[in-house]
Amino acid sequence: MTARIARALISVSDKSGMIEFAKALHDKGVEILSTGGSAKAIEAAGIPVKEVAAHTGFPEIMDGRVKTLHPKIHGGLLGRRSVESHMQAMTDNDITPIDLLAVNLYPFEETVAKGADYDTCIENIDIGGPGMIRSAAKNHESVTVIVDPADYDRVIAEMGDNDGATTYETRRALAAKAYARTGAYDAAISTWFAGQLGETFPQRLNVSGELKQTLRYGENPHQQAAFYTNGKNRPGVATATQLQGKELSFNNLNDTDAAFELVSEFAEKPAVAIIKHANPCGVAEGDTLIDAYHKALSCDPVSAFGGIIAVNRTLDAQTAEEIAKLFAEVVIAPDADDAAKAVLAAKKNLRVLITGGMADPEGEDMTLRSLAGGYLLQNRDAGRVKREELKVVTKRAPSDQELDDLLFAFRVGKHVKSNAIVYVKDGKTVGIGAGQMSRVDSSRIAAWKAEEAGKNAGEDALRTAGSVVSSDAFFPFADGLLAAVKAGATAVIQPGGSMRDQEVIDAADENNIAMVFTGMRHFRH
Structure with a gap:
């Protein structure tokens, strides 16, 4: 079941790809509605656009807090085209259908991550955006909703294949993605509020993550698995750039996290940790990184075979040459110089991860573990005994x-x-x-x-x-x-x-x- 797009509403915080998308819609004869900065940018690009205020007959008020919260917007998104009474209500109230909604939300998560003050964070809580997204997603029978600029090309291509329409399968998939986005957004807000109130354990726990990688399998081949990131900037496997090597497995990720968290305990001297099955088989400090590596390896070189190697300094060529003599699954480091990269490049299957920094061993992050029917939540073990x-x-x-x-x-x-x-x-x-x-x-x-x-x-x-x-x-x-x-x-x-x-x-x-x-x-x- 296809649904033709005649009218679109674009109101985005992230404007990447917006102009190209708006132009493609216009070229297909789609009328474009927009708000604020989005409307100005579209107009400046020479693309016809109608301000939402002109469409509703009601101005933006309260510093833009109220602009899309109007029956002509939500009625245009929610009206079921297949229900006669809905269509009659739209006619009676001069409501025109809105067939496509492209919205991404005020950057609340980014604002919090930058350490903004309370009032700034509050002003970056989007109200109209989530409301429109939920309306459009509910009515995906007729309305196409886009919350990610990465989906612009997909929609334009499908319109090209279907005489300006999208398929039901695509609309349903985009609706699911839309609800996942508003759910994660609300989770971020509620988590931030809990922190402002000093609630370590709020009455309701909201957990969200973004898919980073679908894995070949879990701990064992008969288990399905995926890797999600939580938006935190703690250096480690979630933030690392993989320079080379095979795709990381479930066990690789788990063990590499254990290795990097362990080696991050040591900052005073060069240190190396070698991990196998989430347990260390050798850890050492040294005057140089290669010295620390040799000491760590000597503890249990048999178990180190096929292990994970983590270092707390920029990886140098001399140390890389020694590591290359051992069969290892992963090497993780805050950085590596060009010579070290060249050495390890010869071992094409070896996964090399660069984190850009070390994890804070005393950081007050939370850890989550699932149980049958529930979760265990606790502070990370940041305890450290001083002399x-x-x-x-x-x-x-x-x-x-x-x-x-x-x-x-x-x-x-x-x-x-x-x-x-x-x-x-x-x-x-x-x-x-x-x-x-x-x-x-x-x-x-x-x-x-x-x-x-x-x-x-x-x-x-x-x-x-x-x-x-x-x-x-x-x-x-x-x-x-x-x-x-x-x-x-x-x-x-x-x-x-x-x-x-x-x-x-x-x-x-x-x-x-x-x-x-x-x-x-x-x-x-």
């Missing part, structure tokens, strides 16, 4: 080097699936135990992996000898700490707070282990 906040609970206090490594280990542990145990020595991880049901098992696994990596590298000494160890939550019993002692650890960082804290402290003292409490845990599920 002066540590509480020494053992007879021996840690040395300055141990303190540096303890804080490093605790930051890494924040990004390891619970139960999480992390061994660190000289600014690099030497053993990581993740995702175990028992904390003592995580401790043993981390030590075992460190031992295996050392053997494979031809080392005689235990890598964990002289290391420090971090636990993301308290040791419920002394056995987890004793496993670390057996591995050769000399200092421990943990939140504390167990009913058996004293038992664990006593075990540390008996083994001349230094231990500090953070008072903060970092569960990651």
Whole structure:
């Protein structure tokens, strides 16, 4: 079922492509109505246009707040052409049909993102635009509605194929897109209002996103998936530019996000994080990026195969050459110099992402997780323990080097699936135990992996000898700490707070282990 377009109303904030669209409509004999700046621009281009005020016989008032809120506009959009009583009402009230509506809304989201004041944000809440869009979309049986300039060419081409008309399939698809846009717009406004009122958890949660990529499949091939962005400017996978490589998969995106969030914890020195299945298999700081890379890779080079590599500095050619020796799925960096890009370009399947900056590890963003029948909403884990906040609970206090490594280990542990145990020595991880049901098992696994990596590298000494160890939550019993002692650890960082804290402290003292409490845990599920 086609619907011919004889009259169009154009009222857009984003004027990209508007003049070309208006000219194409005019060339097809369409009468054009418009408002304000849109009308002036169309007229200046030499295209006949009729102001909405002239069409309605009612002037724009209240600084333009009231201009399209009129029966001649909404009646022209809502009147059902197939219903005789509707058409009679239009005739009786001198209402002419409007067959196409092209509207995009006041830039509310952009205004908020720029940090505008309260009154400016309020004035950028569009009223007439969403009203017209909803009217036109409801009556998509007869009316074509466009909210995205990217659809101008599609509509003009279809009119060319159908003697000035559009098809029902196109009108319905555009109507769905229109309601999605007004829904997202209202969600942005309600979220902003909640923030102005200091409501972290409003009575109704409105979530919106824009499709960035339809994925080949989800975690597994039998699952469908897509990637949506939420309009936030936090550097990472959502804002990154992909320079090369295959299309990113669901698992690539998830793991790359984990890698970049982890490496963003470190700003003082060059740092590298290597991730596999959302857990780190090596993290290190160094005097140079290549130094940090070699240290990170040495922790668990077997698991690093096919992993994600994240760096916190501009990627240089020397580091890129070393990365190119390893099979990796993704490399993500704030930037890369031309020489590094040239090196990695030889590995055509390797995905290379440039973010333009590092994520703020202490940013107060929210995270959302779906459950059957609902959602869990919480602040991002932006907690960070400072050196002066540590509480020494053992007879021996840690040395300055141990303190540096303890804080490093605790930051890494924040990004390891619970139960999480992390061994660190000289600014690099030497053993990581993740995702175990028992904390003592995580401790043993981390030590075992460190031992295996050392053997494979031809080392005689235990890598964990002289290391420090971090636990993301308290040791419920002394056995987890004793496993670390057996591995050769000399200092421990943990939140504390167990009913058996004293038992664990006593075990540390008996083994001349230094231990500090953070008072903060970092569960990651």
